[in-house]
Structure formats: structure tokens, C-alpha cells
Amino acid sequence: MHEEDPLTGRRFLGVTLLNIGITGFELLGGVVSGSLALLSDAFHNMGDAVSIVLSYVAHRISQRGEDQQNTFGYRRAQILAALLNSFLLILISAFLVVEAIRRFSHPEPIHGTLMFWVAVISLAANLLSTWLLSRGSKHNLNIRATYLHLLSDALGSVAVIVGAVLIATVQWYWVDPLLTMVVAIYIMWESWPIIRETIRILMQGAPELDYDAIRHDLLRIDGVTGVHHVHAWMIDENNIIFSAHVNLHDQPLSNVEPVYRKIENVLCQDYHISHVTIQAECRRGSDEQMIYGEHDFRQFSESENAKEK
Incomplete structure (x- = not known):
């Protein structure tokens, strides 16, 4: 039996279940520990679950052949999914930046040890999800947008781990909103090229040809x-x-x-x-x-x- 496409079968099911599990785990851990960074990771994972399902549906639609309704086929379903996923990332990130700014003005106590272990477990799950979708991310905007969702969560988990250590050892509670802002701004920065490229394609922009x-x-x-x-x-x-x-x-x-x-x-x-x-x-x-x-x-x-x- 030939190897399945990166967004089908067991890969899709495994990544989806992992992200649903991570979302619930981090939401609980964020509420109990009081960590905004953990809650931001949870919201990102929630977005990931939606992103993966959307990417899978778009990928399946794009496999249809040409017909009388779409004489060029349905490949642009993946471009639309990539655009929607990237916009979703930016909206979530912008919300987290606003919340992080509020936390700077009104810092709240955080349980650093609990925050640390929740982040470590989440990082392991995020890395596994990222690896499952790594194949094909270089040549497909739809998969790349979903891959970016997962990679951003892995980076977010690393930031949360660093913040948890600082909070647990020296009680630097301001590190939590700072890390949230850094990761959110990075995600918006990485999402913009995908949005720009998908809009160019949808606007019938010319490819880079000599x-x-x-x-x-x-x-x-x-x-x-x-x-x-x-x-x-x-x-x-x-x-x-x-x-x-x-x-x-x-x-x-x-x-x-x-x-x-x-x-x-x-x-x-x-x-x-x-x-x-x-x-x-x-x-x-x-x-x-x-x-x-x-x-x-x-x-x-x-x-x-x-x-x-």
C-alpha cells in the first residue's frame, strides 16, 4: 500500500486528536496556574484543531478534477484555506497582545511549577504534531499555513517553559505577558507572507517569470x-x-x-x-x-x- 498524503488518514487523525488533547490540557493548566502564556497556547491549539480540519477538507476538495463548474479544477480551495488560517492566526495573536498589555498593568500571581510541567508535556505533543505535518510544508501554502500553526505552538511552549522557570525561581510574573507578546508578534510576522502570497494568487497576480x-x-x-x-x-x-x-x-x-x-x-x-x-x-x-x-x-x-x- 502506498504512503498516504500528509493530510490524510492516520496523520490527519493523529494531529487532530493531539491538538484537541493539548487544548483541553492547557486550558485546565492555564486556569489553575493563572498563566496567560499557557492560556494563549491553549487558544492557539484550539485554532490549530480548526485549521487542520479546514486544511484537510480543502485538500480533499482540491483533488477533484476539472468539470463544467470549474474548468481549472478546485486547487484554489487550498489557497482559500491558507488565507483563512493565516487570518485566524493574526486575529488570535492580536487578542493575546492586548491581553498581555493588560497583564503588564495588573500582574497576577502564577503557579510556576504547574505551568512548567504543563508546558513540557504540551511541547512534546506539539513537536510530534509538527513532525507529522512536516512533509509537504515546503511546497504547499495550505499545509504550510497549518504547519505554521503547529510550529508556533511548539515555540510558544518553549517560551512558556522558560517563563515558568523564571517565575518559579525569582517570581518574575511580568515574564508571562512578555513571552506571550513576543510569540504572538512572531506568529503575526510569519503569517503575513502567506496572506500576501495567497491574495496575490487570488487576484490573478503574475508569477515571477523573466x-x-x-x-x-x-x-x-x-x-x-x-x-x-x-x-x-x-x-x-x-x-x-x-x-x-x-x-x-x-x-x-x-x-x-x-x-x-x-x-x-x-x-x-x-x-x-x-x-x-x-x-x-x-x-x-x-x-x-x-x-x-x-x-x-x-x-x-x-x-x-x-x-x-
């Missing part, structure tokens, strides 16, 4: 005399869609197909583009810019700048 190099390589193909009206966008972080109008010599359609194959090979092999659409033309558009409307936009910008001067 368009001048693409033009140069396509014009080297025998029979190609021009490239214009190019569009490129991403279905998800791993699949790039590319369309272009290509000027060719006037010739039978049967002679055009081999040129198409050469164009597709260049784009797929050299630029990792997964889907290519080419419209062949003889002279139409030969004087246009490679990116449609780019020349008009530049003229408009130059005109506006001239008016301002």
Missing part, C-alpha cells in the same frame, strides 16, 4: 516572428497558466502544430509552466507590446507626470 527571456527564447523558434498579448497567472503556488498571441509565417495549420509543441516545450521545461494556450496570428498585433496594454499604461503615466510638472 518575460524578456521568454520572448527571446520564443523568437528563436523557427517560424515565430512575434510574441504579444501575454497573460500569466497562478491556479495555486505550483501551477502556472500562460497564454500568448504568437505571430507566425502564413502557412497551413498542419505546419503550425509542430511550432506549438516547440513553444510548449520551452515554456514547460525552462519556465515550469503547467498549462499553455497559444493563439497564432500572421500580422495582427505584431506592433503590440508583449504585455497587453503595457505601452498604453506607460504613455498614460508619462502624460500624467508631464501634467504634474
Whole structure:
């Protein structure tokens, strides 16, 4: 039997059960010990449980093939899940920063020893959950967002352990809200790139391609005399869609197909583009810019700048 995907089967079940268990354990420990840092960890784990379920559902939806309702398939379900998970992380972190600031003004006594042992057990469970989802986190925004949830909780547990030692030994109660703020700000910092990337994909933002190099390589193909009206966008972080109008010599359609194959090979092999659409033309558009409307936009910008001067 082949190995299961990181977000299916026993991995998914194990990570979900671990996070539900950690959440209940830390909530109880945080209330009894009076530690905001433990409660913040508990809230993060609660968010993790929701995040993992959401990621799993989105992953399963993304495996569906193309149909009449979604001719590009359902891959963006994972992008939506990554965006929602990251926003959830930032909202939880912002709430914890506000609560930590309040604790600075009104410090409360904390049971450092109990806080320490709860954090140690939680760290072990968080590390196990992180390891279970480590595979695939580098190449999938959805898994990466969920992985970040788990990694942030592991880091939070480490911070809680350090704080518990200081509280138990020298009664530095202010360490608890300070660590809460540091971990929360770190999580928001790490979440922002995921939000930025998912929004760029959903807004049909262009992938990072060398368009001048693409033009140069396509014009080297025998029979190609021009490239214009190019569009490129991403279905998800791993699949790039590319369309272009290509000027060719006037010739039978049967002679055009081999040129198409050469164009597709260049784009797929050299630029990792997964889907290519080419419209062949003889002279139409030969004087246009490679990116449609780019020349008009530049003229408009130059005109506006001239008016301002």
C-alpha cells in the first residue's frame, strides 16, 4: 500500500486528536496556574484543531478534477484555506497582545511549577504534531499555513517553559505577558507572507517569470516572428497558466502544430509552466507590446507626470 498524503488518514487523525488533547490540557493548566502564556497556547491549539480540519477538507476538495463548474479544477480551495488560517492566526495573536498589555498593568500571581510541567508535556505533543505535518510544508501554502500553526505552538511552549522557570525561581510574573507578546508578534510576522502570497494568487497576480527571456527564447523558434498579448497567472503556488498571441509565417495549420509543441516545450521545461494556450496570428498585433496594454499604461503615466510638472 502506498504512503498516504500528509493530510490524510492516520496523520490527519493523529494531529487532530493531539491538538484537541493539548487544548483541553492547557486550558485546565492555564486556569489553575493563572498563566496567560499557557492560556494563549491553549487558544492557539484550539485554532490549530480548526485549521487542520479546514486544511484537510480543502485538500480533499482540491483533488477533484476539472468539470463544467470549474474548468481549472478546485486547487484554489487550498489557497482559500491558507488565507483563512493565516487570518485566524493574526486575529488570535492580536487578542493575546492586548491581553498581555493588560497583564503588564495588573500582574497576577502564577503557579510556576504547574505551568512548567504543563508546558513540557504540551511541547512534546506539539513537536510530534509538527513532525507529522512536516512533509509537504515546503511546497504547499495550505499545509504550510497549518504547519505554521503547529510550529508556533511548539515555540510558544518553549517560551512558556522558560517563563515558568523564571517565575518559579525569582517570581518574575511580568515574564508571562512578555513571552506571550513576543510569540504572538512572531506568529503575526510569519503569517503575513502567506496572506500576501495567497491574495496575490487570488487576484490573478503574475508569477515571477523573466518575460524578456521568454520572448527571446520564443523568437528563436523557427517560424515565430512575434510574441504579444501575454497573460500569466497562478491556479495555486505550483501551477502556472500562460497564454500568448504568437505571430507566425502564413502557412497551413498542419505546419503550425509542430511550432506549438516547440513553444510548449520551452515554456514547460525552462519556465515550469503547467498549462499553455497559444493563439497564432500572421500580422495582427505584431506592433503590440508583449504585455497587453503595457505601452498604453506607460504613455498614460508619462502624460500624467508631464501634467504634474
